[in-house]
Amino acid sequence: MQKRGYGALRRVPGFAQLYVSLLLGRLGGAMLAITLILFVLARYHSPQLAGFTAFLAIFPGLVVSPIAGALLDRRGRVRFITLDYLVATGSVLLIAGLAARNTLPAPLLLVIVGVSSLTNPLSNTGLRSLFPIVVPRELWERANALDSSGYLISSLVGAPLAGALISLVGAEWTLAFTAALFAISAVAIFGLHDPSQKSATGRSILGDAWSGLVYVWRSATLRGLAITLSTLNVGWGILEIAIPVLVLSRLHQGPAAVGSLWGLMGVGGLAATLVSGRFKTEGRERQLMLGSIVIEAVALVAVPFAQSYWVVAAVMVVVGISNGPFDIGMFTLRQRRTDPAWFGRAFAVSMSLNFVGMPIGSALAGSLIGLSLNVALWAAVAFTVIAGVFLLLTIPRGEEEGAASLRSGRSQTAQPDQPAH
DSSP states (O other): OOOOSGGGGGGSTTHHHHHHHHHHHHHHHHHHHHHHHHHHHHHHOOHHHHHHHHHHTTHHHHHTHHHHHHHHHHHOSHHHHHHHHHHHHHHHHHHHHHHHTTOOOHHHHHHHHHHHGGGHHHHHHHHHHHHHHHSOGGGHHHHHHHHHHHHHHHHHHHHHHHHHHHHHHOHHHHHHHHHHHHHHHHHHHHTOOOOOOOOOOSSOHHHHHHHHHHHHHHOHHHHHHHHHHHHHHHHHHHHHHHHHHIIIIISOOOHHHHHHHHHHHHHHHHHHHHHHTTSOOTTOHHHHHHHHHHHHHHHHTTGGGOOSHHHHHHHHHHHHHHHHHHHHHHHHHHHHTSOGGGHHHHHHHHHHHHHTHHHHHHHHHHHHHHHOHHHHHHHHHHHHHHHHHHHHHHSOSSOOHHHHHHHTTOOOTTOTTSOOO
16 A cells, blocks of 8 residues: 655655745745844834834735746746745845945835735645645645744744744845845745646637636635635734834833744744644545634634733644644635636635735734723734634535545546636
């Protein structure tokens, strides 16, 4: 019998190279996210500006993600992933250099961050849509566990490392180190054989981008995931700003303590993800996701009352543990109910719609914190609860017709212009 453990992934051609690039890129992304927020709070003393910076680091890329998905399906993935890493390297070095010379006014910072975010979907979607192409179907749970663990490892290492480096050498050198990680990620994936099947639909790039939007809208599963995840991520966008403010102002800790919280979340999540990835999830994805949301909501209730750093730390560990099965359930559900011919376009749109709540929450956080820090924290709890309700109401229990046809071997990939439903 063929072994289907994590060791089997080592024998998949190109997987190790793909995963190294993914890990280094996500480590850079985790460091950049926390470094930008702490940098803005320290230099400009404005939670509102920190929230808007986090918004621009994500939202422009989400807007153009359907075009990115069309490019990935038409032209392959590796070259575009490399391009995004190079853009990230240049933009982060530019911010670091200007900040070191004290020639970085807030408007210029926002422009650089916003422009550099435009290529983000190329690597985010490119990497995630490569996984089900490179990896055999019977290993998807294992690969998805490692995919999810990439985020968790980056939180475990990246956020604490960023906080420690800021305390030791300052934000400018921390940004330069982050830029180096993006550069190494580009080198790591540059020579990877691209197994993507390039599809020429006869339409323009914009036409293909529009078809991706239509595909996701007509898929009840992808539409339900978008409603659920975007709502859940509004809460996380708020927490991305509110927790650093809580730690720095109310709990009187330093930048290293802020980074350590995200690291603790990574510790819990990594263990839960690797365990969850060893089990088949088919038919149980919704239950896994709902249970995770309930645990997360209950844990977050403790944060507004926290008067000790360790209470917040315990909450982050619990939230990390709950995220493991959630990610495995969500990733495999999306893969099983999406036609492979649409992986680039559908994943680009789906991931962006799922994530759109994050920048909205970050932008909203500044105003909520202006009213009260506790108002912001309770708002995050409320959005988490609402997301659980949306999951039950919008994500179908059973497979849709198009997804079922894939399982029976009657894939509609020969007709990529028509959404599979």
